[in-house]
Amino acid sequence: MNISDAEIISAPKSYDGELSYSEKTNNRAFQVISFRPEDEMGITLPGVTIEICLRTPLVIDECKYTFTIFRLKGQKRERIYQLEVVPSEKKSHNGPPKTYGPHVHIGDSVQEVNIDLCCEDYQDWLAWFCEQVNLTLTYEPPSPFGNKDGLQLAND
Template identity: 55%
Template sequence: MLRILLARFIVAQFTKRGSSCNQLSISVQSIKEMDDIELIRLRKSYAGELSFEGKETNLAFKVIAFRPVDEEGLSIPGLTVEIHLRVGLTADRCKYTFTLFRLSRQKKRRIYQLEVVPKAKRSHNGPPRLFGPHEHLGESRILPVQSDMDCTNYVGWLEFFALE
């Protein structure tokens, strides 16, 4: 049941994500010409069923990966969303990563990521050394996230990712 609710929520949140792009469909060429920020802001949604799968290298993590679609329901070339979820034995121990990847030269390249861990936990070895939730814009820009949410609010963090 939780899987179904989270999958429906993902669909709803990605559909809400706004953009000023009025194109009816997105070509491979137009995707190649867009910079990362334009791709992050592009309206995306998902059609189909989603379910968590176990991560091969660490069974404590669950993973959802999907290719977002445009407003016409067509797959957006070269974009992938991955959500990694680890719920700790207690509510204050978690790790969530929500990532938007772009295919570039046949390799997945992170263009945006929200990483959520407890506020007191070191989350980035640096530089900069960070504690708690933070965002990655591309491979080089890292920003701490100021929020009152904690690990118990998975849906809130998912919404934060989808609306950023």
């Protein structure tokens, strides 16, 4: 059965395991959570992976989070949906189109995301991503703020 990217994005998905960050193997400035979502019958979706990645900045205002769905095509992992969160004034995509702030990649298209959230709103960004891709998480990942990496909230 050959399921389209749009069908993967819209299909109900869930993950029932606990989530925790680990260092990205090729860049220690990033923390990553990666898991294989399940369909409504509890069966993992073949070749589909969800990855939550965050850069560990010194202050929260320098955030960079990505929430991504990948699918395996042959031996290559391809991004089919990604929410990238950075401060609204930061150039985040060289284009086309040139984009500042949060944006979404759906296949080859790029769309700005204009909702009233900032870097501090990590859990709300995660919830928005989950809503957009029809994903239910039993456990939320740990907050990236105030953890052992020493991240600080902007108003601390």
